[in-house]
Amino acid sequence: MGSLELAARIVVDGAQAGAHRSVRRGGGTEFQQHRPYHPGDDLKYLDWKLLARTDRLHTRQFREATRLDAMLVLDTSASMAFPETGVAKLGYAAILAASLARVIITQGDACGLLTASDGRLDYLPARGGRPQLRTLTGRISALTGHGAWDAARAIGRGAELLGRRGVLLVLSDFYDDEEGTRAALTRAARGGHDVAMLQLLADAELTLPARGEVEFQDLESGARRVVHARAAAESYAAAVHAFVTRCRTGASRAGVDHHLATTADAPASVLRAFLLRRNAAAHAAGAR
């Protein structure tokens, strides 16, 4: 068992997320609820007994028992390699991705992986089973942060590869092409996918911990800029906060679940909060 697999198990155990339930409802085998009959509904789901008792037409709804396909889209650009010391965003994302894959696969669903860097897409189809989990974990643990990534292309490609409606989980800092990323996420959500964006940032990105004059070098473009860290800290923090707010707002408008995590947060807590939030959203959607 690799270190990442072990870490994912620990994280999952710590999260105690419970079994994942499919958010899709329809003609499965497990009764879920009644709803008023609408013209065009399949008559085989009409509850005749209830009609006899109440003279009202109700259709029975069942929880779908089909396998859920999930696709992890992981940003492996150079910016994810930050910070150079301590836990990098990519390392943190790897732990979360492996944990999510474990949660998904261990409850009988399928999980795939798509990474993108320097225009190259690496794709692992969504499958279930422990061999897939080991393959996924191995792929994830071998990832290194380098180059730039085309977020819109990766998200779009991930949505395409899912085929039928599935879950698209995007782990990234979402620095690149803000508008394009938002558009791709929106398209994926409108395509019927359950889309969630896990935005990962390092603490040093939220505030500028450096002092004095610092020459910052962009990890992806190599561009440099000399900044007086103390003087720029306030405006920088405000700009990052505004960026995160834009991401959250954009995600909300597109029907995309947005979750922000920093490398200082415990992965188990982040995973638990993420799953609970999605379960709550699923229940809310089911109640509607």
Next chain:
Amino acid sequence: MIWQNPWAWLGLLTLAVPILVHLLARQRAPRQPFPSLRFLPDARLLTARRARPTDLLLLALRLLILAVTAAALAQPYLLTGERAAWQARTVARAVVVDTSASMGGLGANGQAAVDAALAEAERLASAAGTDAGAGAGAGAGTGAAATGLVIPTAAPGAVLGGAVAWLAGQPGMAELVVLSDFQRGAVDSLQLAGVPDHVGLSLRRVGAAVARDSFVWTGAQGELALTARTTAAGDTTEVAWTWSGESGAPVSGPVVLHGPEEGALAAAVRQAGLASAPTAQDFPLLALVLPGYPALETLLAEARPLDAPWMGDVVAALGRDAALAAAVEAASSAAPPAAPAGAATGARVPDALAALDGLTGSVVLTAVARMPGGEPAVLAAHVPVDGTDHLALVVLAADGGTTAAAALAAALQAGWPVAAVAETEPVTLSGEWLERWSRPATPPPSAAAAVPPGASDGRWLWGVVLLLLGAETLVRRRTGTLPLAEEAS
């Protein structure tokens, strides 16, 4: 405020170092990889500040550290009222004690004058706060001697410069005390003029109770017996010399041997030589032979080497005499006068030398002065004149008598026992002169000279430097700045 080491202010030049470092440090800002520059302010915003130094507080602290360090090295001395009062009552005193022979006489208490002077000097030098002025009677300053120095010397006037130099290195005011019998010549106005105005002068007469107005000194110079009788005559002293040979009979001289045509020349030479040696009226056993002396051959035929010590002393002195050298130098370019027929001299010098060589047959003549070309201008020989051995100076230079006069004057002055006779000087400097030369000590014009040795208020500034260093470290840690040396590198 007194700065004892003002050169240390040159250290302020180092202020340029932190300024340059702070100006240039911006261009060497530490590089830090960062995920994205999109949220960082545009670098152009810093362009306006690029020309200004970074971390003004840190720079100010560093400049202060250097400035205060320079000030501390300059050794400040704050002249407070208390310290000024200390200076006013502190006097460094150099006491010059005349220990010449004339101070050997007994004073009124039966103690030798020099002993009394030394005791008084010790008292003055060691007195601290108890005496109210070394030379109150002579107008000296008052105060306690912070430091004192006793300088015993037989020539008080000659050591005044050294005493002043020592006083210049002492704190407080300075006073120079001279204890002497103040014979004429002990100190003079020219020597006293070299004493700075702020140095107090106290000239105190410490001498024999009974002033002698005459003195007889006897001595010997080689085989000659010499007697000098000094007599006070008003404000001058007359000295009468008497020389006697082995027979005890008085001798007189010098003898000028000349040719028949040289009578006037001989008189002029004798007059000029004697005028140049005013006290040598009776110098014995010296024969000056002018170029036209007809019996020169006979004289030199009986010449002997210079076998008397005093003759050697005289000849050695002639070789060092500047006036004689100048006269020979002038004679070398002068045209030779017409020489009498048959004279050994008056011809060209080489001819005269050849004639002399033929006469003596041996090297018995000593050249005491030579022309620039090396030819002898004056020869010395031990020859009998009128049956008595004389030191004969044979003048070869044909310059009309200038060289002869210079040779005579130099010979009359050579070996003269001036120092011994000077101690018999009965005439002393008057009390009026001593009073006129005396003056009280005043604060030195350079206040730094009044600072006690090792006294400096720089230690407080060093404390300030330490505090500033601590503040600089705190500010540097707070701002994450490197130490100055690392920034510079």
